[in-house]
Amino acid sequence: MIVFENVTKIYDPDVIGLADNTFHIQKGEFVFLVGPSGSGKSTLIRLVLKELEPTEGRILVAGRNLGTLRRSKVPLLRRNIGCVFQDFKLLPTKTVYENVAYALEVVGEHRRAIRRKVPEILSLVGLGDKMNSLPNEVSGGEQQRVSVARAFVNHPPLLLADEPTGNIDPETSIGIMQLLLRINRTGTTVVIATHDRDMVNRMRKRVFALDAGRIVRDERRGAYDEPAEEVTDEA
Amino acid sequence: MRLSFFLGEALGSLKRNWVMTMAAVLTVFTSMAILGSVLVTDKNLNQGTTALKNRVEIRMFLKDAVLGTPTQQALETMIAHDSQVKRFEFVSKEAALQWVKDNMGSEVVQFLNTNPLPASYNVYVKNAGQIEQVATRYYNNPAIDEGGATADKPHPGVTFAKETVRKMLGTINLIEKGMWGITAIFALAALLLISTTVRLSIFARRREIEIMRLVGATNWFIRWPFVLEGFVTGLAGSLLATAGIWVLNLAIVSWIKTSGIGYLHPVDYPIIWGGGRPGLLVILGGLGAVLGGVGGGFALRRYLRV
Numbered sequence: 001m002i003v004f005e006n007v008t009k010i011y012d013p014d015v016i017g018l019a020d021n022t023f024h025i026q027k028g029e030f031v032f033l034v035g036p037s038g039s040g041k042s043t044l045i046r047l048v049l050k051e052l053e054p055t056e057g058r059i060l061v062a063g064r065n066l067g068t069l070r071r072s073k074v075p076l077l078r079r080n081i082g083c084v085f086q087d088f089k090l091l092p093t094k095t096v097y098e099n100v101a102y103a104l105e106v107v108g109e110h111r112r113a114i115r116r117k118v119p120e121i122l123s124l125v126g127l128g129d130k131m132n133s134l135p136n137e138v139s140g141g142e143q144q145r146v147s148v149a150r151a152f153v154n155h156p157p158l159l160l161a162d163e164p165t166g167n168i169d170p171e172t173s174i175g176i177m178q179l180l181l182r183i184n185r186t187g188t189t190v191v192i193a194t195h196d197r198d199m200v201n202r203m204r205k206r207v208f209a210l211d212a213g214r215i216v217r218d219e220r221r222g223a224y225d226e227p228a229e230e231v232t233d234e235a
Numbered sequence: 236m237r238l239s240f241f242l243g244e245a246l247g248s249l250k251r252n253w254v255m256t257m258a259a260v261l262t263v264f265t266s267m268a269i270l271g272s273v274l275v276t277d278k279n280l281n282q283g284t285t286a287l288k289n290r291v292e293i294r295m296f297l298k299d300a301v302l303g304t305p306t307q308q309a310l311e312t313m314i315a316h317d318s319q320v321k322r323f324e325f326v327s328k329e330a331a332l333q334w335v336k337d338n339m340g341s342e343v344v345q346f347l348n349t350n351p352l353p354a355s356y357n358v359y360v361k362n363a364g365q366i367e368q369v370a371t372r373y374y375n376n377p378a379i380d381e382g383g384a385t386a387d388k389p390h391p392g393v394t395f396a397k398e399t400v401r402k403m404l405g406t407i408n409l410i411e412k413g414m415w416g417i418t419a420i421f422a423l424a425a426l427l428l429i430s431t432t433v434r435l436s437i438f439a440r441r442r443e444i445e446i447m448r449l450v451g452a453t454n455w456f457i458r459w460p461f462v463l464e465g466f467v468t469g470l471a472g473s474l475l476a477t478a479g480i481w482v483l484n485l486a487i488v489s490w491i492k493t494s495g496i497g498y499l500h501p502v503d504y505p506i507i508w509g510g511g512r513p514g515l516l517v518i519l520g521g522l523g524a525v526l527g528g529v530g531g532g533f534a535l536r537r538y539l540r541v
Contacts (some may be wrong), residue, residue, distance in 0.1 A: 049449070072453075079451035089446045094252055105240055105451045150450070 001027045001158055001189040002047065002048060007057030009043050009213075019213040020057070025155070025191065026143035030184045032200050033193040034224050041193035045160050045209070048191075049081060050074050062157060079107050082151030082168035082188075084180075086163035088143045090135040090150075092099050096122065097131040107154060121149045125179060139174045143171030148176065157185060161192040173199060200224040245463035253435060256468060259432040263472025263527065264479075266421055266428065267519045271480035273418040275504045275536040277411065282502050284407045291363045293370050293395040296353040298326070298380040310378040314358055319369050323358040331355065353380055363404060370395050412515065426526060433465055433527075444538045454539045461531040469527020473519040480515060481506060 002025040018040045025031055033041040043105050044108035046052045047059060059066045062080060069077060083089075088097050097118055104114045122128055125145040128137075135143050144164060151159055161180065165173035177199055184190045194200060200207060200223060208215050212230030217226060243360055249256045251383070256292075301307045314323050331352040334342055360369050370393050373379060379392035447457045505514035513521075 001306075075448070075451045075453040075456075077451075078449060083449050089442075089449065091443050091446055093248070095444070102447070102452075103450045105237070106450055106456055107448070108237070137396075 001025050001029070001062060002191070003058075003060040005058040005060075007047065007054045008061055009047060009052060011039075012056045016040075016213040017052075018047070018054075021213075021215050023208070023215060023218065024113040025189060027189055028184070028187055029189055029224075030181070030203075030205045031189075031191045032203070032205055032207045032224075033191065033210060034195070034200060034207055037195075038211040039210040041210055042062070042162055043213075045162050045191070045193055048158075048160060049083065050077060075106075079154060080156050080158060082154070082156040082159040082162035083148050084144070084151050084159070084164045088135070088140075088147045088167075090143055090146055092135055095132050095134055096127060096138065096146050099135065099146055100153050103150045103153050103223045107135075117153055121153045122146075125149045126175075139172075141168045141175065143180065144168055144172075144176055148179050152188070155186070156188065159191070161190070163193060163195065163196075165194065167195050170198065177203065197224040241459040241463055244460035248440075248460065249464055249467060252439070255432070255436045255439075259436070259468045259527075260472045260475070262428045262474045263469050266424060267473045267476035267523050268479055269421045270418060271476055271515055271519050272483075272524070273414050273421075275480060275484050277414055278504055279502060280407065280411060280414075284404075291360065291366060291396065293354045293358040293360065293366060293373075293393060294374055295358065295376075296380045296392045296394075297355060297378055298382075299353065301378045302328075302354055307376045310373075310376055311356070313373075313376075314356060317343070317358075317369065317372070318363070319360055321359045321361045321367055322358055326355045326357060328352055328354045356472060360523055366395050387412045421491035426530070430530045430534055432450050432468075433461070433530045436464075437461065437534055437538060441538055444535070448539075457539065458532055458535050461535050463531075465529070465531025466524050467527070469523035469525070469530075470520060473523025474516075474526075476523070477506075477516045478517045480504075480519075 002023075004021050004023050007021050008019055011017050021044075033044060034042055043052065047054055047066075048061055050069065054067075061077065064077065066077070091102065094102065100118045100122060101114050104117060109117075119128065120129065122131055125148055127142060127145055127149070128141060130138055135146065138146070144167075148164070151161075159180070164180070165176055168176070173196060180190055180192065181203070204221045204223070207217065207219045207224070208221075209217035209219075209226070219227075247507065295310070297307060297310075311325070314320055328350045331354065332344060332350050333350065358369070360366050367533070372391045373393050381390060381392040383391050385391075444457055481504075488503055507514045507517050508517065
């Protein structure tokens with residue numbers, strides 16, 4: 001689903017975002033990107049979205065080479081990638097319903113299909129009764145669920161999440177993670193950048209650990225920290 | 236294109252940002268009102284110039300002795316065949332006296348026992364600029380009374396308002412040029428103001444645009460609501476301006492007609508179409524709507540780079 005070949009990203013003037021990384025993520029995988037701030041997690045996600053161009057190397061997403069992808073095709077790429085962000089990125093002037101519907105309007109979905117799909121996905125994430133609220137009228141956890149619903153309403157083959165639980169409490173985070181896991185079970189590849197140690201340790205999924213722009217560990221059923229220094233945190 | 240969706244987006248955003256909308260509409264209104272006034276003034280000025288030009292005449296005073304002789308006949312034939320003359324009229328001695336009586340009061344002439352006023356031809360030329368050229372042709376004509384010639388006025392028998400005409404035409408020309416200069420400046424100002432207003436409204440919503448792009452909206456999908464927003468704003472402003480100008484035009488025209496300068500023939504600018512040319516509503520509305528739409532679409536450009 002995602003292939004990185006010797007990908008390097010250097011920000012102006014000479015800040016390293018990613019340094020010479022090669023990896024494959026298979027279709028249907030569930031991957032955590034962990035590592036300290038500035039280690040390159042967000043850079044990786046933005047490269048997959050073609051929000052950034054790599055300085056060197058080749059990126060393939062769903063078999064398409066992003067380097068040769070025409071600018072006008074970028075929206076088509078993004079329609080096949082669901083996105084969830086730490087700050088939710090909801091349109092503040094639209095209701096919960098309209099925010100989710102927007103993702104369908106964008107792809108030219110028929111009005112009737114929109115009226116059917118949006119309530120369906122909103123009740124799936126447990127927001128069936130908040131459809132007409134504005135984003136700032138619901139809690140952080142609920143906003144994040146709206147954002148997940150919007151990311152998934154098109155049933156994209158790939159879903160990226162950048163710190164999806166960064167702004168919400170641990171209880172609510174579990175709900176969000178379970179939601180992402182359910183989405184993964186439908187066959188969608190899920191890639192999550194996170195600082196949430198408990199979550200990563202509990203789920204035991206594939207883990208990429210990044211440090212200073214380099215993937216220093218790629219473990220099948222990994223934990224947040226390296227196995228050697230066993231988990232000893234009190235939090 | 237899903238017009239209803241885009242229109243809904245545009246109108247919704249206009250309503251939400253109504254302060255900005257008002258600012259933009261007022262901007263367009265101001266610019267279009269200025270442009271409209273210039274259009275109307277220019278048209279009236281043209282009309283006025285034409286009216287004044289038509290009043291420019293040459294007067295040729297005849298010797299009493301030639302009245303009714305072939306000499307007078309020869310002069311009249313010459314005038315009638317002059318290709319630069321539009322029309323002419325003969326004013327007899329009696330008519331001249333009557334004119335004096337009518338305009339200055341009969342007391343002025345009541346003690347005269349003979350009529351001292353000469354008969355004359357009033358000649359109207361086709362092009363006011365050529366009046367001197369035409370007049371020269373009749374100097375020293377045997378039918379014309381050149382009596383009382385001085386160094387200053389070598390040909391008192393042929394008179395025309397030489398200086399006045401020249402100055403008047405020069406002034407009108409200058410005013411016309413000045414008005415178009417002002418129009419050009421204001422049109423530029425309007426373009427910049429509309430573009431700035433739209434850019435401000437976009438700047439306030441750049442986060443929304445970023446989100447739309449992340450969800451996979453194409454540039455035109457994002458752009459259409461903004462274009463429509465500009466279009467609606469421009470149209471609203473120009474419609475207001477048209478209404479304002481039209482009312483003002485009517486008021487001024489009726490004032491001029493009832494005052495002493497009615498001979499200027501003021502005109503109402505056509506509203507939709509008139510005399511084979513687009514009227515106020517079409518010019519201002521069209522310009523405002525297009526400027527708004529283009530401004531809306533263009534102002535987005537820097538936020539749509541991938």
